[in-house]
Amino acid sequence: MKIIYYVKMLFFKHFEKLIACVATGLFAVSIVQSISKISFEKKPETYSSSADLNVSEYMAEANSRDITYEVVKSVARPDISSGKNREKEKTSLTLNTYAVTKAASSIRHIEKKTTSKAVKKNIEKSKDNKKKTHTYKKTGNKTIDRLNSVELKPEKFLKGKDEKILTKHLNKIIDDDMSNYEKAKECYDYIINNTYYSYGGWGNAIESVLENGFGTCTEYSYVYMAMMRYLGFDAKTVDGSTAMAAGGYGYHMWTEVKLNGNIYVFDPQVEDDMSNGKINYFRFCKTYAEVAGSYKK
DSSP: OHHHHHHHHHHHHTHHHHHHHHHHHHHHHHHHHHHHHHHHOOOOOEESOGGGSOHHHHHHHHTTSOEEEEEEEEOOOOOGGGTOOOOEEEEEEEEOHHHHHHHHHHHHHHHHHHHHHHHHHHHHHHHHHHHHOOOOOOOSOHHHHHHHTSOOOOOOOOOHHHHHHHHHHHHHHOOTTSOHHHHHHHHHHHHHHHOEEOSOOTTOHHIIIIISOEEOHHHHHHHHHHHHHHHTOEEEEEEEEEEOTTSSEEEEEEEEEEETTEEEEEOHHHHHHHHTTSOOOTTEEEOTTTTTTSEEO
16 A cells, blocks of 8 residues: 555656656657658759740650649739738649650751751752753854854743643653754754645644644744744744745745844755755755845745
């Protein structure tokens, strides 16, 4: 009984000290937990504006994780005297990997497309300039120099079926790398070598000569004129009379081409009659003085 009595006395005597120890222990545990929480929590990274990140930074961040950051904008400092509270505007922005990658891919695609268009445009412009550039070097050959000395200005005046037929045959025999002289000569030779003299083609000269292979002086001269104008020469047909082998003059039609202000005769039909299997170019790019007495207009 004495033992129980002394225990009670001891308990009441030291009760305040015991309470103080328990409170101290609880306080210590709370401090340890707070320190642990502060050590392991990571403060979020802040930026002043989303504009501070460029596309490269977006891509670098997006490759590893989603990006989350806060934009904190301070409003004007409060007026203490008025009792206004300080305000803060908080904005959260999350960018995921897919969205950033897609945006960057779109930018690259647009840049590539724009570059491709620019390169293509420059190539086309370069080709156009090449076509328009006219180079001429004097050769000493009278006929060649006459034809090569002019700059060609193509004139497409035909329509429908006639144009299709003419361009089809021109594409067979003409190359862009040819000189003016070579182009005019190729057309002259093509008509002579593929056409014979016959009636029936009037009113349909292009088809008659180029598709059916026959015609009179009217069809010969008209088709050659059309070829020359499509190539860029200043050509036209004229009619009058020409000297006949049997004597006198007979009705005739031929082609004239103006080169540097001078008129020259091109007569594929008479040339055909005179060729006998070999084209001699007696009526190819000649002045009227050079074929004096052969024509009357």
